[in-house]
Amino acid sequence: MNLTRENTAIVLDSTSDYPEAPQRFPNMRFVPLYVRFGDETFKDYVELGPAAFFEKLRASEVLPATSQPTPQDFLTVYEELAAYERIFSVHVSSKVSGTYGSAELAAGELGGDKVRLVDSLTASLAIALLAHAIQRRLARGTTDEEIDELVARFHRESGVVFTVETLEYLQKGGRIGRAAALAGSLLNVRPILSVDDGEVVAVARVRGRQKAIAEFERRFADATEDKAGLRVAIAHADAEDWVGTLSELVWRVRPKAEIEFTANLGAVVSTHAGPGAVGFFWFHDE
Numbered sequence: 001m002n003l004t005r006e007n008t009a010i011v012l013d014s015t016s017d018y019p020e021a022p023q024r025f026p027n028m029r030f031v032p033l034y035v036r037f038g039d040e041t042f043k044d045y046v047e048l049g050p051a052a053f054f055e056k057l058r059a060s061e062v063l064p065a066t067s068q069p070t071p072q073d074f075l076t077v078y079e080e081l082a083a084y085e086r087i088f089s090v091h092v093s094s095k096v097s098g099t100y101g102s103a104e105l106a107a108g109e110l111g112g113d114k115v116r117l118v119d120s121l122t123a124s125l126a127i128a129l130l131a132h133a134i135q136r137r138l139a140r141g142t143t144d145e146e147i148d149e150l151v152a153r154f155h156r157e158s159g160v161v162f163t164v165e166t167l168e169y170l171q172k173g174g175r176i177g178r179a180a181a182l183a184g185s186l187l188n189v190r191p192i193l194s195v196d197d198g199e200v201v202a203v204a205r206v207r208g209r210q211k212a213i214a215e216f217e218r219r220f221a222d223a224t225e226d227k228a229g230l231r232v233a234i235a236h237a238d239a240e241d242w243v244g245t246l247s248e249l250v251w252r253v254r255p256k257a258e259i260e261f262t263a264n265l266g267a268v269v270s271t272h273a274g275p276g277a278v279g280f281f282w283f284h285d286e
Helices: 050-059 071-080 099-110 125-140 144-157 168-172 177-182 209-223 241-253 267-273
Strands: 008-013 028-031 034-037 040-043 065-067 086-091 115-119 159-163 189-196 199-207 230-236 258-264 278-284
Touching: 008 071, 008 099, 008 125, 028 071, 034 267, 050 267, 065 267, 071 086, 071 099, 086 099, 086 125, 099 115, 115 144, 125 144, 125 230, 125 258, 125 278, 144 278, 159 209, 189 209, 199 209, 209 241, 209 278, 230 241, 241 258, 241 278
Parallel strands: 008 028, 008 086, 086 115, 230 258
Antiparallel strands: 034 040, 034 065, 159 189, 159 278, 189 199, 230 278
16 A cells, blocks of 8 residues: 555644644644643643643642543544544553553554554654654655554664753653662752653763753764754753754754754643753654
8 A cells, every 4th residue: 555645644642742733734633641730631732731831830739640642532533534544643652651552442443454553662752753754755655564664763763862850750750760760869960861662761960951961962973973864853841941052052963964843842741851851852864
């Protein structure tokens, strides 16, 4: 089967931090997770955007919690895409969220092999980078096998490094994975984190912002080459001043790279990363 943008759809969840996807591509959809403040529950991005979330977080006496979309949420979207012959449903790592499981149940309810589930084994704008890589192949015509190969290479070669101001949010949300050993760090020590096989892992500890930036640069330079097709994304949780700094880093270290996305993290990802978190993502895909 020849897959194109006309016969193939892509479904993302809101941890991709790419809510504008449906406006940019007619064949894309976006399923929100939920964030809860006490007795109030909101759909990520749809009912609570990043700015309103941080305002609410500052005023709230309780930390927010999150929950995955229901299988029915996914099933509704899949049924809306009835005109498409194939759906790639691309989601946050199944090791940090039950979102993939909900999508899997919905796909089973729909029956057949129309929906192909993709566990990104990552989060945030890394998922958006993968979605764009799929779109580029659909634009020229592709196959299920080529998309499978792309996803396998993405798992092997995509990079993410991020830092948080405190591990408190990752700890409380249970998303800390193998980074737990960093809990209780000294004042002004920033953990440098990554995602390895779908889990959050600690890769370094540095003191202060400048050393965090230097660690980002070192890891980015070590993992990439300066050639066309290197695509970068920068995300932050109410820490917009990092965008310019990291953009300059990219242009200096890898002048041929393209910054494909910059975004303020949504409510769900920010609930777990906490205010001040900054993510830096890359993937080479010509």
